Amino acid sequence: MNLDLPALLDLARSVTAQAEQQIRALTPGQITAKGDRDMVTDVDLTIERQARDTLLHDAPGIGFFGEEEGGSTDTETYWIIDPIDGTANFIRSLPLCGISLALIHQGAPVLGVISLPFFDRRYWAAQHLGAWRNGHPIHTSATSALPDAMIAIGDYGTGHDAPERNRVALSIQAHLAEHAQRVRMFGSAAVDLALVADGSIDASLTLGNHDWDMAAGVAIAREAGATVMDTDGSDHTPASLATIATAPHLRKAVLGILRTTTAGTRYAAGERSRESAAGFSSWL
Numbered sequence: 646m647n648l649d650l651p652a653l654l655d656l657a658r659s660v661t662a663q664a665e666q667q668i669r670a671l672t673p674g675q676i677t678a679k680g681d682r683d684m685v686t687d688v689d690l691t692i693e694r695q696a697r698d699t700l701l702h703d704a705p706g707i708g709f710f711g712e713e714e715g716g717s718t719d720t721e722t723y724w725i726i727d728p729i730d731g732t733a734n735f736i737r738s739l740p741l742c743g744i745s746l747a748l749i750h751q752g753a754p755v756l757g758v759i760s761l762p763f764f765d766r767r768y769w770a771a772q773h774l775g776a777w778r779n780g781h782p783i784h785t786s787a788t789s790a791l792p793d794a795m796i797a798i799g800d801y802g803t804g805h806d807a808p809e810r811n812r813v814a815l816s817i818q819a820h821l822a823e824h825a826q827r828v829r830m831f832g833s834a835a836v837d838l839a840l841v842a843d844g845s846i847d848a849s850l851t852l853g854n855h856d857w858d859m860a861a862g863v864a865i866a867r868e869a870g871a872t873v874m875d876t877d878g879s880d881h882t883p884a885s886l887a888t889i890a891t892a893p894h895l896r897k898a899v900l901g902i903l904r905t906t907t908a909g910t911r912y913a914a915g916e917r918s919r920e921s922a923a924g925f926s927s928w929l
Contacts, residue, residue, distance in 0.1 A: 646706065646722050648748075650756060650771040653704065657724075657746050657758045658769055660699050664692045664744045665762045668729065673736055681803040684732055689713050692728035692744065700724050707748070712857040722750045727857040731833030740764060745835040747860035752883055757861030759835045768839045770868035778843050785870045786844035789894035791824040791902075797837040798830050799851030799888075809910060810852050816906040817850060824902070834888070838862025841890045842869035848891040848899055852912060854881075859888050872896045876903045876912045886912055 673686035693711040700709055708723030710716035717723065724746065729735050731742030740763030748756040756771040768783070770776035776783050788794050798818055802810035821828045829846065831837055835858070837849035842865045851859075863873050863881060872893050875885040878900050891899050907913040 646750075648722065648750060648755065650774060653748060654756055654758070654769060654771045654774065656700070656703055657748065657756060658767070660696050661744050661746055661758045661760045661767070663699065664696060664728065664746075665760050667692050667695065668735070668742075668744065668762050676736060681805075681807070683803060684736065685713050686729070686732060686736060688735070689728045689732060693726060696724075696726050696728065696746065710857070712855075718749075722748065724748055725857050725860055727835065730835040730858060731831075734832050739832075741831045741833055741836050743833060743835040743839070745857065745861040747856075747864055749856070749860060754856075754860040754864040757864030759839045759861050759865060761836060761839065766839070768842060768865050770842075770865040772864075772868070774868070776842055776865050776869035778839075783843040783869050785841060785866070785892040786847050787894060788847040788892050789898075791821075791895070791898045792826055794825050794847040794892075794895055794898075795827045795829065796821055796825050796899075797840065797846050797849040798828060799834060799837065799849070799853060800830065800832055802852065813907055813910050813912055814852055817902065820902050820906055824898075834858040835862055838866045838888075838890055841871050841892070842866045844892070847895055848889070850899070850903075851888045852886070854883075854885050854888050856883065863888070863890070866890045876907050 671688045673688050675687040677685050679685050693713050697709050708717045708720040710718050710725045712727045727745040730745045735742040743759050743761040746758045747754045759768040768778050840846045841849050871890045873881040873890045876887045
């Protein structure tokens with residue numbers, strides 16, 4: 646399939662703008678548990694269904710997969726959406742949440758749109774088309790030393806693999822606290838990766854790689870110049886166990902922290918297997 650990325654990017658931005666209207670106008674009326682300390686609201690479902698209907702109608706031949714209700718990943722090219730990344734924040738009326746929509750082609754994200762509606766920030770990127778925030782080009786920071794770096798860490802884990810994941814996360818946080826300028830936990834991978842892309846923060850470290858959480862942010866951060874990798878320094882792929890995004894000159898310093906904190910754990914190898922993955926990933 647030959648992709649018209651500019652046209653598909655316009656479509657993705659339009660769909661995300663529709664979702665913005667929903668997330669601004671609606672408050673969660675029904676909250677349903679879907680796992681260990683994991684929730685979905687009726688607003689998540691409304692946004693996902695509206696996006697699915699529009700994308701399947703306006704881009705025939707391209708598949709669709711949503712975090713909440715699934716879909717098909719049997720095609721070479723498909724959309725993937727997290728209708729509200731940071732649902733726990735949204736439920737509590739915390740503004741650190743967003744809409745994350747990506748296009749996957751031949752196993753990799755080639756286009757991403759992230760909206761942070763309560764901050765009035767809209768991010769988008771596509772391969773070789775650059776990365777943008779509210780119509781202005783964005784780039785990662787030039788930070789190269791940990792004492793000058795503000796670094797976001799991903800949420801602590803829930804579910805069956807939470808104990809090991811959280812032990813490693815606590816170790817990472819402790820080492821960063823000794824060396825980085827500041828450490829932050831925003832509670833949304835979309836927020837983390839968007840802020841790395843525009844240079845607001847200098848790195849984000851998440852011990853996870855669900856495609857609906859990461860794909861759009863990975864596409865945007867890479868187009869903005871970020872290094873996106875696994876914990877061992879290899880390029881981030883669908884099979885990576887973690888998602889590490891850094892300003893390019895900070896890569897070496899972050900890897901030094903990760904080597905120390907992940908030694909002897911499954912994160913040290915930087916390889917993802919079906920058995921150890923936390924949840925389903927349609928990239929596999």
